[in-house]
Amino acid sequence: MAHLIEIKDMYKIYNPGENEVRALDGISMIIERGEFVAIVGQSGSGKSTLMNMIGLLDVATSGEYYLDGKDVSGLTDDEQSAIRNKQIGFIFQGFNLIASLTAQGNVELPLVYRGMRRDKREALSKAALERVGLKNRMHHLPSQLSGGQQQRVAIARAVAARPPIILADEPTGNLDSQSGEDVMKTLTELYEEGRTVILITHDNEIAGMAKRIIRIHDGRIIEDRDN
Numbered sequence: 001m002a003h004l005i006e007i008k009d010m011y012k013i014y015n016p017g018e019n020e021v022r023a024l025d026g027i028s029m030i031i032e033r034g035e036f037v038a039i040v041g042q043s044g045s046g047k048s049t050l051m052n053m054i055g056l057l058d059v060a061t062s063g064e065y066y067l068d069g070k071d072v073s074g075l076t077d078d079e080q081s082a083i084r085n086k087q088i089g090f091i092f093q094g095f096n097l098i099a100s101l102t103a104q105g106n107v108e109l110p111l112v113y114r115g116m117r118r119d120k121r122e123a124l125s126k127a128a129l130e131r132v133g134l135k136n137r138m139h140h141l142p143s144q145l146s147g148g149q150q151q152r153v154a155i156a157r158a159v160a161a162r163p164p165i166i167l168a169d170e171p172t173g174n175l176d177s178q179s180g181e182d183v184m185k186t187l188t189e190l191y192e193e194g195r196t197v198i199l200i201t202h203d204n205e206i207a208g209m210a211k212r213i214i215r216i217h218d219g220r221i222i223e224d225r226d227n
Contacts (some may be wrong), residue, residue: 002069003164004196005031005054010063012049012219023049024060031198033164038192038199038210038227044221047141048169051200055088061147080171085113085117089158093170097142097157099110103129104138128156132186135147138177148179155186159195169200184209 012024023046031037041047052058056072065073072083090096097106098205107125114221116124129138133153142150151171168187172180188209191197201207207227215223 003066004033004035004068005029006054006064006066008054008064008066009063011061012046012058016061022219024063026051027032027063027216027219027221029214029221029224031196033196034191036188036197036199036205036211037214038201038207038212038220039216040201040204040207040212042202042206045216047200047202047216049171050216051167051198054198055090055204056084069155076113081143084156085110086161087160087163087214088167089161089163090164091151091154091166091168091171092175095142095154095174097150097153099142102139102141103134103153106142107160111161113205115165116161124160125156128160129153131159132156146158148175148178148182151183151187153181155183159190164196166195166197167200168197170202171199172203172206180206 005130007027007029007192010024011022011156012022012029014023027050039047039050053060058071060169064071067083067087107128108121111124126138129135132155133157134149135143135150137149145153171183175183184206187197187199198209205215211227213223213225214221
C-alpha cells in the first residue's frame, strides 16, 4: 500500500537569485496512515510553508508530493481543491469562521462545497458539534462564542465529513490553557480513532503530546523521532 503522504526533495524559493529565501530547502518526509505527528519550529523555520504544501494550499518551486500514492503536485487548482475538500480537515489558529453564519452554518459550509444533500449535512454538522460539546450553541454566531468555543466549532467543521487527515496549524495559539488542553484532548481522541493528525506548532510542550516529532529549522528537517 502507498504511503499516505510522501514528499521528495521539496523546495520553496522566494526571490530566486542573489537575495533568495529558501522557505523549504530540500525537504523529504513520509507520513503513514494513523500517525499523530507534530511539525515543530520557530517563526520563520518553514513549518507553515510545509503545512501549506501538505494541505495543497501552495505550490512548491520544485519537488514531488504524493498523497495516498497519487502525484498531486502537478494538478490544477480545481483538482487540488477537490482533493483538499475530501481528504483534509483544517484547523487554523485564527479559527477562520464566517461571522454571519451560525456555528452549524460554519460546520456545514465545506459539506455544501462537496454537494452533500441538506439532510445529510445537517445530521453530520449536528453530530460534529455535539462531539465537541456545543450541542446548545449550534445556532450562535461566532461573536456570541468564546475563543475556546470558536475553536471547537473549527474542529467540528474540520471533522464533520470524516476526512482521513486533520491538519492543525497552531490550534492552541489563541486560547487560554484550559481551552488549549480541551483542543489537544480532542485531537488525541481523533488520532485514537484512526485519523492521521498533523500538528504544526512552535510549542515543545504541545508537540510533546504527539507520537512523532519532526523538527524543522531554516527550511530543513533537523530531527525526526518517535515520541
